[in-house]
Amino acid sequence: MKLLKLALRNLLGARLRTWLNVIVLSFAFVTIIGLQGVYEGMNRQAMQAEIEAEYGGGQFWHPEYNPYDPLTLQEAHDSPPPEIQEMINKGEATPILILQGTAYPQGRFYPVLLKGIDPGQKILNIPSFVLNDQEEEFPALIGTRMAESLKIKAGDKVTLRWRDVNGTFDAREATIVHVMRTTVQAIDQGQIWLPLEKLQQLAGMEKAATIVVVDKNIKNIPENAGWVLKDQKTLLRDIQELVKTKTVGSSILYIILMLLAMLAIFDTQVLSIWRRRKEIGTLMALGMTRWSVVKLFTLEGALHGILATLVGAIYGLPLLTLFARKGWGMPEAVDSYGFAIGERIYPIYSGGLILGTTLLVLIVTTIVSFLPSRRIAKMKPTEALRGKIQ
Amino acid sequence: MENNQLILTQKLTKIYPMGQHQLYALKEVDLSFGPGEFAGLVGPSGSGKTTFLNIVGSLDVPSQGQVEVLGRRIETLTHKEAAELRKKHIGFIFQTFNLLPVYTVFENVEFPLILLGLPSSERRQRVMEALEWVRLADRANSRPAQLSGGECQRVAIARAIVKKPALILADEPTANLDAENSHNILQIMARLNQELGITFIFATHDEKVIGYLKRKITLVDGRVTKDETYSSQPGMEGHHEAS
Numbered sequence: 001m002k003l004l005k006l007a008l009r010n011l012l013g014a015r016l017r018t019w020l021n022v023i024v025l026s027f028a029f030v031t032i033i034g035l036q037g038v039y040e041g042m043n044r045q046a047m048q049a050e051i052e053a054e055y056g057g058g059q060f061w062h063p064e065y066n067p068y069d070p071l072t073l074q075e076a077h078d079s080p081p082p083e084i085q086e087m088i089n090k091g092e093a094t095p096i097l098i099l100q101g102t103a104y105p106q107g108r109f110y111p112v113l114l115k116g117i118d119p120g121q122k123i124l125n126i127p128s129f130v131l132n133d134q135e136e137e138f139p140a141l142i143g144t145r146m147a148e149s150l151k152i153k154a155g156d157k158v159t160l161r162w163r164d165v166n167g168t169f170d171a172r173e174a175t176i177v178h179v180m181r182t183t184v185q186a187i188d189q190g191q192i193w194l195p196l197e198k199l200q201q202l203a204g205m206e207k208a209a210t211i212v213v214v215d216k217n218i219k220n221i222p223e224n225a226g227w228v229l230k231d232q233k234t235l236l237r238d239i240q241e242l243v244k245t246k247t248v249g250s251s252i253l254y255i256i257l258m259l260l261a262m263l264a265i266f267d268t269q270v271l272s273i274w275r276r277r278k279e280i281g282t283l284m285a286l287g288m289t290r291w292s293v294v295k296l297f298t299l300e301g302a303l304h305g306i307l308a309t310l311v312g313a314i315y316g317l318p319l320l321t322l323f324a325r326k327g328w329g330m331p332e333a334v335d336s337y338g339f340a341i342g343e344r345i346y347p348i349y350s351g352g353l354i355l356g357t358t359l360l361v362l363i364v365t366t367i368v369s370f371l372p373s374r375r376i377a378k379m380k381p382t383e384a385l386r387g388k389i390q
Numbered sequence: 391m392e393n394n395q396l397i398l399t400q401k402l403t404k405i406y407p408m409g410q411h412q413l414y415a416l417k418e419v420d421l422s423f424g425p426g427e428f429a430g431l432v433g434p435s436g437s438g439k440t441t442f443l444n445i446v447g448s449l450d451v452p453s454q455g456q457v458e459v460l461g462r463r464i465e466t467l468t469h470k471e472a473a474e475l476r477k478k479h480i481g482f483i484f485q486t487f488n489l490l491p492v493y494t495v496f497e498n499v500e501f502p503l504i505l506l507g508l509p510s511s512e513r514r515q516r517v518m519e520a521l522e523w524v525r526l527a528d529r530a531n532s533r534p535a536q537l538s539g540g541e542c543q544r545v546a547i548a549r550a551i552v553k554k555p556a557l558i559l560a561d562e563p564t565a566n567l568d569a570e571n572s573h574n575i576l577q578i579m580a581r582l583n584q585e586l587g588i589t590f591i592f593a594t595h596d597e598k599v600i601g602y603l604k605r606k607i608t609l610v611d612g613r614v615t616k617d618e619t620y621s622s623q624p625g626m627e628g629h630h631e632a633s
Contacts, residue, residue: 006501010490286482
């Protein structure tokens with residue numbers, strides 16, 4: 001308490017030097033929390049969007065289905081086993097038939113996945129109801145990225161080709177009834193959504209599906225229902241890994257920020273010890289032990305961290321709250337980032353993030369302050385009083 | 391060693407290694423100081439005055455010999471014990487004042503009391519008493535940079551006396567002061583010696599200081615060459631009578 005009082009007095013007495021360090025450190029502190037919050041928000045938003053539009057509460061996969069091997073698609077379809085069919089009948093799950101196909105927009109050809117979905121399904125956040133269009137014989141739904149790739153728009157017609165159940169090529173002209181805007185690339189890029197029954201009928205695969213998506217609100221999904229169960233956690237693993245990779249990238253930025261701030265503290269400490277060597281001698285003459293002086297100087301340095309937290313809170317709290325409310329506008333370029341990013345990212349600042357960052361700043365500041373202060377322990381009071389450092 | 395002495399040195403020797411050679415800062419110094427003394431070590435630069443004060447003040451240790459201060463053997467003290475001795479019983483006054491620049495006058499004087507862990511109310515009372523002694527109570531909120539040299543040294547005196555030490559060691563306290571300020575602070579110190587019974591030991595070659603001493607010890611090349619005491623009171627410049 002005694003040392004704390006003296007350290008605080010010294011620190012505040014140094015005025016501008018202290019406040020410059022504190023401002024630099026608080027900037028690093030707020031930026032780290034801000035950036036981490038954006039990544040946390042991005043992570044949550046991406047996962048939420050993936051759950052709502054693609055994964056639901058989990059998926060049953062046909063045993064032959066491998067999303068990374070398109071050649072398996074020809075064999076990966078069948079009527080869902082009874083237990084899964086019962087879930088479909090109860091509205092707890094929705095089947096999706098996936099076929100490898102080719103689109104021929106304006107004479108060009110484009111490999112696509114044809115996905116049959118029940119137009120009346122409520123499990124996934126996809127506007128499948130537009131496929132109920134009675135006026136069009138073969139309505140199709142695509143996303144904005146797909147529309148951009150194929151250079152087509154709502155109302156355009158595009159020829160689609162696929163292999164039926166016997167491996168024979170078949171083709172039909174589909175009408176794009178709607179172009180949906182979605183943050184989830186996995187339901188947009190390279191995919192054309194069609195009415196399930198129509199696709200089953202055209203491919204000769206009545207009642208067949210490739211995957212069955214379970215409602216996200218269903219808690220106890222049967223594990224041994226006949227098809228391979230991919231729970232939500234497993235399905236989200238890839239995106240979590242991706243986010244982790246991006247987070248490592250962002251860490252470099254805040255490591256640099258922290259290094260800059262720590263360099264300022266370290267520099268201040270070294271200069272302080274050099275400039276105040278007579279004062280150090282005086283403190284010893286007045287009755288402080290060498291280690292008390294080391295502790296005093298370390299505490300002075302560490303208090304930069306505490307002051308930076310307080311100063312950071314003064315301008316950081318309103319600033320970060322504003323970002324959390326208004327969101328962080330994302331440029332269109334980040335659409336190619338690899339996972340679902342909305343037009344605005346809403347940062348999430350968890351208690352753990354704030355507490356963790358605060359502790360990190362305080363611990364690192366203390367260590368950085370202690371390192372140069374150790375020299376004091378080697379000082380002789382008589383030499384220090386004469387302004388010398390061993 | 392005798393117990394009625396405040397300070398007792400026996401064959402005190404301090405050697406500094408200087409490359410291949412050794413420099414004897416003090417050579418077998420035998421001195422003793424009783425309570426209430428107003429004594430000075432006098433001699434040219436390099437005669438060992440400051441070294442003697444540093445050892446007696448437990449800031450340094452002897453190379454050979456024995457030093458007893460307030461019943462404690464300096465050469466056997468740990469860093470912590472030496473710091474404790476300084477904190478409780480010894481006050482220092484330096485040539486360059488050595489005030490803490492970011493502290494106010496009040497805070498500078500209060501500093502030793504914070505180290506002693508005294509409560510805030512007692513600290514305030516004792517600081518103001520000490521500042522009254524040096525006639526600086528009205529400058530309590532000033533910072534050292536706002537004070538003259540004489541005022542700074544008066545703050546240093548207040549800082550030295552505030553913990554009511556048994557011993558004050560003053561190293562060239564008037565070297566940076568003009569004649570008027572020198573006399574002012576010497577009169578203050580003489581009065582503190584007389585009224586509070588604090589022992590003062592000076593290291594000086596300033597004639598003004600010498601004029602106030604009750605006892606003058608002359609050091610030449612680390613040896614005591616003369617040890618004179620005077621019957622007249624300090625401050626009676628020119629009226630010294632050696633005994």
